[in-house]
Amino acid sequence: MTLAPRTLFEKIWEDHVVVEEPDSPAVLYIDLHLIHEVTSPQAFEGLRRRGLRVRRPQQTVATIDHSIPTTPPEVPIADPQAARQIQQIVENCREFGIPLHGIGSPTRGIVHVIGPELGLTQPGMTIVCGDSHTSTHGAFGALAFGIGTSEVEHVLATQCLLQRKPRTCQIYVDGYLRQGVTAKDLILGLIAQIGSGGGTGYVFEYAGPAIRALSMEERMTVCNMSIEAGARAGMIAPDDTTFEYLAGRPYAPKGEAWDAAVKQWRTLPSDPDARFDHTITLDATRLEPMITYGTNPAMAIPISGVVPDPASVSDLGERQAVEKALRYMDLRPGQRLLGHPIDVVFIGSCTNGRLSDLRQAARLLKGRRVKEGVRVLVVPGSQSVKRAAEAEGLHRIFLEAGAEWRESGCSMCIAMNGDQLQPGQYAVSTSNRNFEGRQGPGGRTFLASPLTAAAAAVSGVITDPRTLLE
């Protein structure tokens, strides 16, 4: 008997179904559960109310990233609510026996940065977190997706989730990225093409030569923003790039167990004639650096382009959304973004806060000065990223250029920790969401790559980074 050809997603899904009763969703087993301070307190409260334990604390791991200040750790937390929330996760982890990479820990960081860098994230796993950017971990060929707090409670209590099988969509990216065009531009280009609901109900599998050529960190950038197209998850088949990244990481298998794991991981890629419910193609060679003009990540244009005219949008709801966005951003139809003044540059987040992102920004900032009047925050994605960057002197490049070099965390990506825009300010941000008020009430966000962000930092206006790369 020959097995029907299966996709990467189908292999992982089938391997994790505990039971699927008729007329009910599947009970899906979860290999790794990541938690953070914002979306977990009510789940632990639920466990206490019902007198339940955490079923698998040894498959659960916690960190503190969203509401933590990025000031030095010895500075006390000024916001009493944030301090209370952080205290709560410390107590919850102690009470339920969950390992916590907490304040003062050298391994603390944004949940989607530390999972991979510790080697916790591995191919073939099911991974969940009360956080939509859990899709990041799909870069390793894992099935990883965000869940709500009720579901966090479900997983804490049972290590399982009720899930309906999503459909599959292959995103085939042909060609190669040109100089100055990054993984961030690739994913913004895709989202602009299909819209912020274009992936709803689907799990994406990214494939094609442009994807194969990406490093692990670049793959994470791509998978991270799958959710901005509404996709349930984004995945990339594991290959030698994946295994090289994982080898020797603290929680990755060792010795014989490593060899056995790699052997099993090599069976995961989609079979050659596996069928997807849908396929979308993209030509990487034609991509330019991308930047958003509006208030969702799909409102993105090539950096040399012009702001679209809502009058040319046929769908009524869509037209109103663009009109509302342009009012909020105070931009005019037909306007060029190149040359638009900015106030703040934020380099960081689970999308672009890893070492290679900081290297890119540093490459452009080296020997240059931040434009007077512009505030530049560089926030490493984790304490490990911070140490690695300092070991190669990147922090000195940032500081000498006039940027701020902070402790790790989500920071101005979500503006819960005091790092935020003032009303009306414009920021170029390497994060993933330009929603109204996301970086502070009244703040206006242009999403872009670390290169484009650094270019804006030195010129004080939106700038094509390719004009500054030698």
Place this chain on the structure above:
Amino acid sequence: MQPFTPITSRVVALPIDNIDTDQIIPARFLKTISKEGLGQHLFADWRYNPDGSPKPDFPLNQPWAREAHILLVGDNFGCGSSREHAPWALIDFGFRAVISTSFADIFRNNALKNGLLPVVVDTDTHRRLFDLVGANPSITLTLDLASQSLILPDGQQVHFPIDAFNKRCLLEGIDQLGYLLKQEPLIQAYEAAHPARVNTRITEV
């Protein structure tokens, strides 16, 4: 969870596509460790001026809005962040159902787990509903989950989809964690056959 009973109610309309959960409840209100009292922050940045005074023309600030149980919104409602605070805030404000052409996956899951009914209608019905509410803001709609019907003021019935499992859970007020806990023997069997892939407790980091 309370069993879901039929609703007849006025409708608050927000004709905007892609309303993200950062708008439904901005992140600065997520520093809470409880689910309670989030209704006051629902759509905070659209609803209040920077000085905290309500914006009189925002639909949620109409005096009767607190009594409305149905929210009518544009496509792809609830996209973005996975925060369950979004349905908690909607429910705390008084909503029991949201009508749209489509919902973001995580929002939809979160809503159903809290007894908030996401009602998907086709684009024609959707436009018609906005027209009706626009022409006469005091009309009422009826939602009957058992028959999966949305009943318009002229008596016309529109069928809406929902999967059998969630329908049963809502109608009977069944809590889904209870269902999962009952699978314990099967979960044990699964774990016996599949050794854990990782141990987060090793400490040689």
